[in-house]
Amino acid sequence: MKLEIENxxxxxxxxxxxxDITLDLDLISSLAIIGPSGGGKSTLLRIIAGLEYPxxxxxxxxxxxxxxxxxxLREYRKNIGMVFQSYNLFPHLTAMENITLPLVRVHKMDPGxxxxxxxxxxxxxxxxxxxxxxxxxLSGGQxxxxxxxxxxxxxxxxxxxxxxTSALDPELTSEVLDMVNELPGMNKELILVTHEIGFAMNSxxxxxxxxxxxxIEEGTTKKTLKEPQTKELALFLDKILHWH
Amino acid sequence: MKKIIQMFVHDGGLKNSKPPGYKKTINYIILFTVLAxxxxxxxxxxxxxxxxxxxxxxxxxxxxxxVMTLVISVFSLTLSLLLGTFFAISRESKILFLxxxxxxxxxxxxGTPLLVQIFVFFYIIGTAFRVExxxxxxxxxLSVFSGAYVTEIIRAGLESIEKSQLESAxxxxxxxxxxxxxxxLPQIIKRIMPPLAGxxxxxxxxxxxxxxxxxxxxxxxxxxVDSLTFATIENLTVLTLGYLILTIPISYWSRKLERKxxxxx
Numbered sequence: 001m002k003l004e005i006e007n008x009x010x011x012x013x014x015x016x017x018x019x020d021i022t023l024d025l026d027l028i029s030s031l032a033i034i035g036p037s038g039g040g041k042s043t044l045l046r047i048i049a050g051l052e053y054p055x056x057x058x059x060x061x062x063x064x065x066x067x068x069x070x071x072x073l074r075e076y077r078k079n080i081g082m083v084f085q086s087y088n089l090f091p092h093l094t095a096m097e098n099i100t101l102p103l104v105r106v107h108k109m110d111p112g113x114x115x116x117x118x119x120x121x122x123x124x125x126x127x128x129x130x131x132x133x134x135x136x137x138l139s140g141g142q143x144x145x146x147x148x149x150x151x152x153x154x155x156x157x158x159x160x161x162x163x164x165t166s167a168l169d170p171e172l173t174s175e176v177l178d179m180v181n182e183l184p185g186m187n188k189e190l191i192l193v194t195h196e197i198g199f200a201m202n203s204x205x206x207x208x209x210x211x212x213x214x215x216i217e218e219g220t221t222k223k224t225l226k227e228p229q230t231k232e233l234a235l236f237l238d239k240i241l242h243w244h
Numbered sequence: 245m246k247k248i249i250q251m252f253v254h255d256g257g258l259k260n261s262k263p264p265g266y267k268k269t270i271n272y273i274i275l276f277t278v279l280a281x282x283x284x285x286x287x288x289x290x291x292x293x294x295x296x297x298x299x300x301x302x303x304x305x306x307x308x309x310x311v312m313t314l315v316i317s318v319f320s321l322t323l324s325l326l327l328g329t330f331f332a333i334s335r336e337s338k339i340l341f342l343x344x345x346x347x348x349x350x351x352x353x354x355g356t357p358l359l360v361q362i363f364v365f366f367y368i369i370g371t372a373f374r375v376e377x378x379x380x381x382x383x384x385x386l387s388v389f390s391g392a393y394v395t396e397i398i399r400a401g402l403e404s405i406e407k408s409q410l411e412s413a414x415x416x417x418x419x420x421x422x423x424x425x426x427x428x429l430p431q432i433i434k435r436i437m438p439p440l441a442g443x444x445x446x447x448x449x450x451x452x453x454x455x456x457x458x459x460x461x462x463x464x465x466x467x468x469v470d471s472l473t474f475a476t477i478e479n480l481t482v483l484t485l486g487y488l489i490l491t492i493p494i495s496y497w498s499r500k501l502e503r504k505x506x507x508x509x
Contacts, residue, residue: 051415078417087408092431101426102416154416 001062001158001189002026003048008057010043010213017043018054019213025206030190032200032221035210036236041193042162044210048191049160050076061158078106081151081159081188086167088147089135095122095146096131099153107154121149125179141172145179152188159183161192177203197240201225209233287477298473299482309465310486316382316461317448317490323387324447325440328394333424335399346395353392358453361389366457382451382459390447397439401432434505441498445491452487462486 003025010018017040025031033041046052048059050066050073059066066076089098099118103109109117122128125145135143144164151159161180165173177199183190184203194200200207201221208218209232217224217233228234251270254263263271287294299306331349334342353361365385375381405428413423455464466483470476 049415051411074417074419077415080415082412082415084408084412084415087406088412090409090412090427102418105422105426106417106419150416 001028001031002060003028003031003062003191004058004060006058006060008044008047008059009055010040010047010052011055017213018047021057021210021213021215023208023215023218025218028189028206029184030204030206031192032204032207033191033193033210034195034197034200034207034236035216039211040213041210045160045162045191045193049080049082051082078154079156079158081148081154081156083144083147083151083159083161083164085163086140086144088150089143091135094132094134095127095138098135098146099150102150103153117153118149121153122146125149125182139172140168141175144168144176148176148179148183152183152186157187157189159188159190161190161194163193163195166195195240197225197237209236211236290477292477294478295473295475296478298469298475299478302469302473305465305469306462306482306486309460309462310490312460312465313448313451313462314490316379316386316451316454316459317444319383320386320390320447320451321440321444323383324390324394324443327387327391328398331391331395332398332402335395336402350392350395353389354396358389358450359456361385362453362457378457378459381457382454382461386447386451386454389450390443393443393446394440397436397443398432400439401436402428404435405431438498438502438505441494441501445494445498448490448494449487 005023103114334346452463
């Protein structure tokens with residue numbers, strides 16, 4: 001994917017969350033956004049997802065500018081698979097229905113066809129046995145995996161994940177990360193906000209480090225995370241890796 | 245001595261267990277005996293010899309009133325549900341006129357007694373707009389009154405849906421109407437059923453006030469029978485029991501629903 005960001009600014013009342021970010025990335029297939037809490041990384045992801053309006057600036061994804069008004073965004077969001085930290089699934093619907101409902105209502109797919117498609121992805125991600133369960137009957141990890149399966153089923157090229165494992169018990173994170181790891185092989189392009197530095201290093205080809213609303217460092221993950229150029233990133237990595 | 249005291253007290257503990265059946269029976273028997281005693285004593289003091297047969301004579305009038313109360317309450321509940329839904333959604337509307345209208349409606353209706361609303365509507369609005377049918381008047385007044393409470397019930401239901409679900413729906417590209425239809429509505433129907441049933445009980449009771457504008461419901465019929473027979477105590481007994489026959493099952497059902505949904509959640 002090609003991601004261009006020009007002079008992006010986002011404020012909440014008077015607090016500047018994204019402080020004049022400019023970025024030009026090309027020929028990447030997975031991007032990790034890392035940084036301290038409250039630094040603006042989730043906000044940046046939500047702007048790219050078309051869920052938040054920036055105050056200034058432009059975002060251009062694969063040569064198409066995102067126009068920040070509701071009519072355009074509603075169409076745009078249909079082509080973005082978004083996975084949040086938690087509670088992605090609708091609690092009154094089964095895992096299967098959680099996947100078929102958007103296919104039928106938003107993507108106007110024939111119900112039978114939607115069912116087939118949902119079953120295909122549930123089985124591919126080894127979730128078929130949980131198809132008829134409702135979210136409260138699933139573990140947190142299973143819920144996140146169904147949410148990812150739903151995002152994939154939309155046939156979108158882009159899958160955006162906002163700290164998909166941070167609300168999970170540690171022993172459940174690996175099943176979710178394993179699944180995310182399968183996505184590039186399915187021709188999906190990823191942008192994810194994550195605390196899992198090890199995962200970012202192994203699975204993403206590019207990384208940006210955001211702190212205080214600014215991009216402090218960016219580059220290929222292997223190089224950037226192994227040889228941080230700035231004191232901020234070195235300190236951040238030090239803290240995170242201290243107990244790993 | 246301790247054993248005797250034990251018959252009358254029950255500590256449910258943390259699990260809030262229910263008292264055993266025999267304790268329940270004994271205490272209820274005592275309670276009803278005391279109540280009956282008060283009643284009998286009152287009759288004795290009044291030196292009143294009841295004429296229960298007059299009730300049988302006017303049974304059709306009582307029955308008509310009873311049915312009319314039920315009919316008015318059902319229509320009012322239906323209409324107040326529509327009003328409540330409209331105003332609850334208006335409360336979140338982008339259109340400011342609707343948003344403020346909803347706010348003011350709820351404030352005014354909840355801030356004034358039903359009796360006053362009945363007079364205002366009957367003498368001013370109803371007359372001005374020539375709503376002459378009494379029953380229609382009655383249903384409109386009750387619906388507008390109850391609608392404000394239903395608005396609040398539905399609003400609480402809407403607010404109980406986690407923001408993250410709305411966010412998910414938005415990110416999946418659901419339209420606003422589909423979000424309401426497929427995501428919000430199926431979930432809040434369950435949650436608002438118990439308070440709505442409670443509201444229905446209130447409606448049945450409040451409809452008695454319509455007797456002041458001569459709507460021929462239960463209480464009005466009681467008054468008419470009373471003016472013919474002067475058998476006040478007998479007639480009041482029928483009136484009280486009649487309302488209880490309507491309200492107790494609904495209250496019971498409402499509590500049952502509430503327990504069911506709390507356990508599910």
